[in-house]
Amino acid sequence: MMARTTKTQKKKTGAAAKPKTEFTGKITSRAQLDLMRTQCRAENARFPKQVMICCGTGCLANGAAKLVEAFHDVLKQRKIKDFEVKAIKETGCHGFCEQGPLVVIEPKGTFYTKVKPKDIPDIIAKSIESDDVIEKHLYVDPKDEKKIECYGNVSFFKHQERIALRNLGKIAAHSIGDYIAVGGYQGLAKAILKMTPEQVIDEVDKANLRGRGGGGFPAGRKWRQCASVDADERFVICNGDEGDPGAFMDRSIMEGDPHTVLEGMMIAAYAVGARRGFIYVREEYPLAVLHLQKAIDDCREYGLLGEKILGTDFCFDIKIARGAGAFVCGESSALMKSVAGQVGEPREKYIRSVIKGLWDKPTVLNNVETYANVPVILDRGAAWFTSIGCENNSGTKAFSLVGKVRNTGLIEVAMGTTLREIIYDIGRGILGDRPFKAVQTGGPSGGCLPESMLDLPVDFDSLTKAGSMMGSGGMIVMDDRTCMVDVARYFLQFLVSESCGKCVPCREGLYQLHQMTVAVCEGRAEEGDLEKIEQLSDVVVKASLCGLGKSGPNPILSTLRYFRDEWEAHIREKRCPAGVCRELITYTINEEKCTGCVACIAACAYNAITGEKKKPHFIHQDKCTQCGACVAVCRYDAIDVA
């Protein structure tokens, strides 16, 4: 892919002046960095209108690459005033994948959703050559059905506060020019030209940047410990092994704004005195690998990676280490083993990796999102950063908001935002206006929080106190048709298959917990089993080797804490109150509501439903497998689950 130097979101300043000199060669000083920024901005300012096409993985899957092609085709056929290929930007993920492919026309921020290649000539004619808005492509608010014209007014984006995701959708994903144009590498320049390593650590410490991977350990303290160990070599590693099902925060940052990750790592390397860094990315993120590699190559070309960066004595280089997709490799010690080429299994961390990490050298490991925050902290200062968020939890946190909400996608909110604000303002409430039941935060080993917790501020400490966790930022919203025992079973199953198997409590304990939970779902559990489950959970938490096992029983413990009655109903009454666990439910047709439309008869793969048109149908229980297909197709809510 070509690195097209591109424009900024900022307003154009009058007539677009062509840059007088094209910047070439290496950036070896602050002045040259500023010169390059000016030039890149001027280049972008040449076009009064720019088209941002989201080329994140979600939109690409929806056909965004064809949109880019379609734009190029039209431009090949005819010339358009003040518009050319360079004014079309392939950006990173906006986070609103369910509405993709997304096209934003700047500077007005006209926001088009679900665009198809055949719509392109129309968009060019109406929205680029003239200033019209095409109504049919606008986003319709799912709650009040109003059409929203501008990107910034969409409910999904309006309530967000973006720091780590600041550039996503606003710059061409892999362009170093675009990144520099929006102020990229200013944080690095400030750190290595004006500050000592200690001052950098102090600044990050003052900002109280806590690890965004979920642990919440203060990054500044980690860096200080690493820097204080006497060693001939140190490493910085970026953890891009995002394994939680449904989470794509780190992926989007690596794909859409790889330079911010590199800059964060460079600042960390300067602070702790490392000369080599690694980014651990899963091989399942091919676009992230591609964009990061492109960014690394560009940085080497411009002299931002390598020897004597910005004319100082600071030398640093980054390599990509690709992971094979084991969930446990997101655990720090397993990750380091994997980087070193060994089997990714965790070790006991009585001696922490800041003292003995990769190849037994002091190592700083931070998450992608943590690094993405660092350049801004350096550039704008710790005081600015702590002004966002809440006490002891400064800044923002990215989440992937999924499940039964109207708006789903990638969001970033200030710490301390309540669950209610996230689910009802950004997410616009529960699909179909059904009652809210629970929200699962923190990925597979996180916990489920009930309605009474909706006003809980989302930050590291509050979530942990409530029995869940921040995790890397998964957030799954569930409605009343979700069985909490089934949810616990589902997440346990994931953890059982991802446990590395090294230690007995995790390997055998989680397996037994899963077996017992399945028994509860299938109505085979007996009185006393709940206590057995609780006792084993307790030991697995205490005795497991790494975080996976220690947090493994969380799905059980948190659902037991808030939804114990549901577990008990399964065991004592052999009943699934939510109507999910197949062995415990029966489907019957409500004769008063059934209109005899035969939709369910057609949907049933087991011929378990019989009936005539316009007369109530009947479900034969002996043939019914409780698959739920009839419920899914019935438009009259005429199938009762009990």
Place this chain on the structure above:
Amino acid sequence: MINITINGRLVQAEEGEYLLAVLKRAGFGVPALCHHEAVEPYGGCRLCMVEITKPQWKGWKDLVVSCLYPVSADLEVQTDSEAVIEERKTVLHLLLARNPHTKEIKDLAAEYGIVRSKYQEVAEPDDCILCSICTRICDAMGFSAISLVNRGHGREVAPPLNEPPPDCTGCLACALNCPTNYIKYTDTGVTREIWGKTFEMLRDPQTGKPTITREFAEYLSQHREIPAEYFGEGDESHRKRTARSFGKIAAWSRVDAGPKEVES
């Protein structure tokens, strides 16, 4: 040297030494299934967990695996507190569910009054307790012929692709160190078979007894700079040869005493 307290008794230890070594030296019994002195501690079986605290922790206690915990001054250790026993019993129940017929597990469980696991036994149990001693020893030998394959509950010890392992030299280090004798091999005196691979045995030229496999001898002579013919000899011949050498050395160094008779 530092002082630590174990079950109320003051014990001396080196700073940074692993706690399990201190416990063993001081005579405190702690079960450990995955521990082997020849290889690095592993921390897999979790049976050697003990409860620790320090005066400055203000009553806060932690469970740690003693095989990997480096001791430091003022450490207070409880090897059989209520929390430790509960953890140990639960782990034994879990192990017993996986290996219900394994003698070593049954015996250990019986010491804690456990006869049957309270958890569901696996459908087709075997004697492998996944302690990984065999694979770690194979790594330490320099072969890495076998390894742990699959993840989680489906984990097992196996050669690559479950085929006769190309890197195996038939040294038997895995089988002889397996705590439950799960790894099987056959020695006919002429050949040896392990992991589905058959090896030719070298024979002592004097006694005619089989010694080690040809592959193992070749590997050792290449990597340890020892003449290959050395490995053709059995222990008995080695002892005789060594004794003769020592006899000579003794004779050279003792001018006044003269050569000493050496037992042969």
